[in-house]
Amino acid sequence: MSHLPIPLSVLYAGLAGTLIALVVATATNKWSLRVFFLLALRIAIGWHFTFEGLHKIHSIHTGVTETSRPFSSEPYFKVAPGPLGEKMRKEFSDPGAEIEKKVKAPKSISREDFLKLQPDEQAAACPEEVAKQFDSLEANAKQIAKADAERELSDANAAEEKAVKDATAVEDKATKAAKTDAERAAAKAAGDTARAKAKADGDKARQVAQKKLDSFEAVGDDLVKVAKVAYARWVYGADARPAQVKFITGDLQLTAPQRIDHLSWVRKEAKEAEERQSLGLGNGSGTDSKRVAEFRMGAITAEADLARDANAFIDELKKDLGFKPDPKAVPELSNGQRMDRVTMWFLVVVGACLMGGLLTRLACVMAAGFLVMTYLAHPAFPWYPQPPNTEGNPLFINKNVIEALALLALACYPTGRWLGLDAIVLRPFCKCKSCPA
Template sequence: MSHLPIPLSVLYAGLAGTLIALVVATATNKWSLRVFFLLALRIAIGWHFTFEGLHKIHSIHTGVTDTNRPFSSEPYFKVAPGPLGAQMRKQFSDPEAEIAKKVRVSESISRAEFLRLSPEEQAKKCPEEVRNQFDALESNAKQLAKSEAERELKDATTAEEKAVKGATEAEGKATKAAKTDAERTAAKTAGDAARAKAKAEGDKAREAAQKKLESHEKTGDELVLAVKAAYARWVYGADARPAQVKFISGDLQLTAPQRLDHLEWVRKEARDAEERQSLGLGNGTGTDSKRVAEFRMGAITAEADLARDANAFIDELKKDLGFKPDPNATPELSVGQRMDRFTMWFLVVVGSCLMAGLLTRLACVMAAGFLVMTYLAHPAFPWYPLPPNTEGNPLFINKNVIEALALLALACYPTGRWLGLDAIVLRPFCKCNGCPA
């Protein structure tokens, strides 16, 4: 238990006390083996739940290290094929919803037709969800244009001063090396010409920068228009972006319509593979099962990758508008991440109740319900891939089912009154003071 901040002495003392209490409770019930094994089963399951929850809590508080990864159920649900799998994945992220809002278009326009549109018309074709994000940065874009103009204005003055200084130094060296009045006059004339040229170039650069400064609001609007058009060109297939997709090796340049076509192809292959395997009631060869799992995972991955790449492109364009994410900002937890926090404390509380014999029957039912939900996300059906880190080769029945049945069996007995706080807490609600053997 080195991964938990619990001294081994405390752990061993608790184990010894639990064993003694188990023996005393068995003796009190006339050394009934039924009582002993039911109590041992309850304590063992409670121990499993409690320390699994404590380990998850500890991993969250420790953070990312070389030997620790914070607990997240997202990888488990990412490949979950069961009835609850898709719903649970959406609690962490909903790639299909992201794709529908940011990649799919409401009207069909060919690439040639889109390219004939003006930049303003192309910008209007940008998906509304993305367009709104860019519009929200309009003031940033104007401030960026203003800052750029001010920088150019300052750079123009600096460049002029440097050029004048260089011309003066060159004149001084030429004058010092001159041996005749004519040479000295020529050096002065060259110096004056260089200074005049530097001043003229400086005035020209300052004038251009000043015009930019005066029209920075218009420039900001043009920046927003440009990023909208750039995103729309990708969405409507006019421009391609680097992409890596499953089943196709190498770096590619793909447009959004091409990515959507690939996604639909992978989904169709997954459906066809599942249909072929279902004709044999799922009892295909290992190759069949592997192919189905590969295409199913390929569809999930392609969907997530497309949503991720679309958001990455949006963030890249936002930077062109002067957007700078706050490095100290705490990212908002998704519903799935909040569920993870609830889950780890749920395991600790329910496990502790089972070990302490407090509200035992309720704890058994709640723990069994949790295991059933986990099973429904990743059923041990032969036509589904095995969950990550699965031991053995379960067929319909896995460890979650067995443990859930054991908990429901425990809920049928008053084990909390044989050994636990239920003997005190529930005494006022019991009709008899004695406990059945």
């Protein structure tokens, strides 16, 4: 228990007090073994729930350390094959939806036909979800164009001033070294020519910069269009980007359609592997289970990688439009992360109610419901891979089912009135004294 901020002496005192209370409650009920084991079962499950929740809460408050990480159920649901698995994964992130919105081409245009389009038409073919992000940075792009034009104008003035000074310095040096009037005249003529050239070059550079400054809004629009075209060219297969594919060493250059085709193939292989294993009873050999798990994980990873790479490409293009993420900004919690917070407190509250015998039957039903939901995310079906760190070889029935059944059995008895706060809280609602015997 060293990972929890609770002194061991307090834990030992609590255990001793619980044991004494259990013995007293059993003695009060005529040393009934049924009373003893039902109460012991309730307290044991409550202890399990409470300290599981406390550990999760402590990990969140401690943060990342060398030996632990904050609690997150995302890795568990990431590989969950059950009916609730996919739904729960989407509460953390939904790479499939991102691929539909950002990676799949919104229009049915072949690569060859896309290459024939004008830049404006290619920009218009950019996925709407991505185009909106670029359009939101239009003002930033215009400010960048304006700042670049002003910088070029300033650089032109500085360059002209430096060139004039250099020409004058050369003239002065040549004049001092001159021995005749002709040589001095030649030095002055060369200096005048150099200064005139510097002024002409400066005027030309200023004209270009001023033209950009006068039309910085149009230049900003062009920057947005360039970003849209660059992304659309990847989406429609005109350009490739670095990508990593499992079983292939090194980076590949793949277009978005090629990535989508690969993802479809991986999904198909995973589905066929599951169907082959579902024909038999049991999880098969360790090799079979491992292969199915690898295919499933490969499909999930390929999907997440594609969504991540698409977002990375978008962020790269947004930086060219002046987007600068706030380093101090706190990322918004996803629905899954919020559910994690609720879950860890739920475990503590329900566990404490079970140990303290408060609203015991309701707590038993709620705890059983939680276990049922956990089971539906990772059911012990023979055609599904087992969750990480599973002990034994459960077939349809696993520890979650057994614990849920035990809780429902406890809900059938007034154990909270035998030992717990229900004897006080529910006394006004009880018409007769309950007898366990």
